[in-house]
Amino acid sequence: MTTRFTDELRLKAGDQWNRIIHHRFTKELAAGTIDRQTVMKRYLIQDHRFLDSFSVLLASIIAHLPTLQDRIPGAQFLAVITGPENTYFERAFQALGISNQERHNTPDAAVTTKICALMRNVAMNGTLAEMLAVITVCEWSYLSWGQLVFHETKRDDFVTYEWVDLHSGDDFERVVEYFRLHLDREGAMLDEAGRIACENRFLEAVQLEEEFFEYAYGD
Amino acid sequence: MTTRFTDELRLKAGDQWNRIIHHRFTKELAAGTIDRQTVMKRYLIQDHRFLDSFSVLLASIIAHLPTLQDRIPGAQFLAVITGPENTYFERAFQALGISNQERHNTPDAAVTTKICALMRNVAMNGTLAEMLAVITVCEWSYLSWGQLVFHETKRDDFVTYEWVDLHSGDDFERVVEYFRLHLDREGAMLDEAGRIACENRFLEAVQLEEEFFEYAYGD
Numbered sequence: 001m002t003t004r005f006t007d008e009l010r011l012k013a014g015d016q017w018n019r020i021i022h023h024r025f026t027k028e029l030a031a032g033t034i035d036r037q038t039v040m041k042r043y044l045i046q047d048h049r050f051l052d053s054f055s056v057l058l059a060s061i062i063a064h065l066p067t068l069q070d071r072i073p074g075a076q077f078l079a080v081i082t083g084p085e086n087t088y089f090e091r092a093f094q095a096l097g098i099s100n101q102e103r104h105n106t107p108d109a110a111v112t113t114k115i116c117a118l119m120r121n122v123a124m125n126g127t128l129a130e131m132l133a134v135i136t137v138c139e140w141s142y143l144s145w146g147q148l149v150f151h152e153t154k155r156d157d158f159v160t161y162e163w164v165d166l167h168s169g170d171d172f173e174r175v176v177e178y179f180r181l182h183l184d185r186e187g188a189m190l191d192e193a194g195r196i197a198c199e200n201r202f203l204e205a206v207q208l209e210e211e212f213f214e215y216a217y218g219d
Numbered sequence: 220m221t222t223r224f225t226d227e228l229r230l231k232a233g234d235q236w237n238r239i240i241h242h243r244f245t246k247e248l249a250a251g252t253i254d255r256q257t258v259m260k261r262y263l264i265q266d267h268r269f270l271d272s273f274s275v276l277l278a279s280i281i282a283h284l285p286t287l288q289d290r291i292p293g294a295q296f297l298a299v300i301t302g303p304e305n306t307y308f309e310r311a312f313q314a315l316g317i318s319n320q321e322r323h324n325t326p327d328a329a330v331t332t333k334i335c336a337l338m339r340n341v342a343m344n345g346t347l348a349e350m351l352a353v354i355t356v357c358e359w360s361y362l363s364w365g366q367l368v369f370h371e372t373k374r375d376d377f378v379t380y381e382w383v384d385l386h387s388g389d390d391f392e393r394v395v396e397y398f399r400l401h402l403d404r405e406g407a408m409l410d411e412a413g414r415i416a417c418e419n420r421f422l423e424a425v426q427l428e429e430e431f432f433e434y435a436y437g438d
Contacts, residue, residue, distance in 0.1 A: 079298030
């Protein structure tokens, strides 16, 4: 049995992968003990800003995948994340008493700027493997912590439990498997330089995921 | 009142635009008199092959539009055209007795190769304005003939009338207006070289639309 390329990449991230998926942010989210007015507010205002760059990255992946059959699940996922049904952020902002003014007046955090730049840069200048490396980190790390905390999640406040639900379950697992599968396939066709470039993007994305959880707890 | 950039482009196409939207293919389609076993069969087998290149083009446009708000209608349209509900082709192939074998054994027509190459080339190497120029021709020319024949369309065979319905009506009008609006906006920001490049793509696409209708009637 050969090791999957994506498993190799995750192993290269070493303990940083585990620090992300066992982060206190995800534990406190599941337990419902997270400080909503500091940690959750900081996190959500910035996280919402990734949506546009994430859409650019996903659309570029759809354009670069080899066949129509490969593009279809990506296109359906893009429609979901850009769809009017994706109201979690709006409802959470309202529940936490975050005004439009407060949202718009809050400057981008340094880590937000770096994450958006990584997504857009790889979408416009990277190979398909590099694009997939970045999006796979985003979705796979979230699925991994989502699965870990799902069964212990307290269900009294949608602001916390719905964020867990959005990152666990069969549908989201299929999305992650879709990105991993294509990254495995692309990985098998890369030469040494291509593999290194792909690995660098993967590790850069892992680094930024950890920085982002840390950011939520204060600079 | 200023002239819309897209109206200027259409005027540059001159009589060729009118030849497309008044083509005998569209008249015979609406009247239901089209020869299904030669013209319609030739047309549908080849037209179905554009779907993948069209998806690449649309996904690239979504990636290059300026804001998330701009991307959303494109993302929803991409999900529709790549969605499982888009069954017209499959039902039409069945109704016309076209086997999978016949479909797959029919080589790409020269015009099909040219159309797919134009869509993919502009998606990977063109400016947003050039991408929009190509997709606008595809959708706007079809809406224009669809609107012209809609009220005289005979409704006894879905193979003919459903193809008219797919290219007329409010929803499709909104799709075309969405592409035109973005092309108008991009056009306003182009320098002379950019305008010429955009115009060339537009006229190339118009040329291929006419060639494609002509192809359906035999080489």
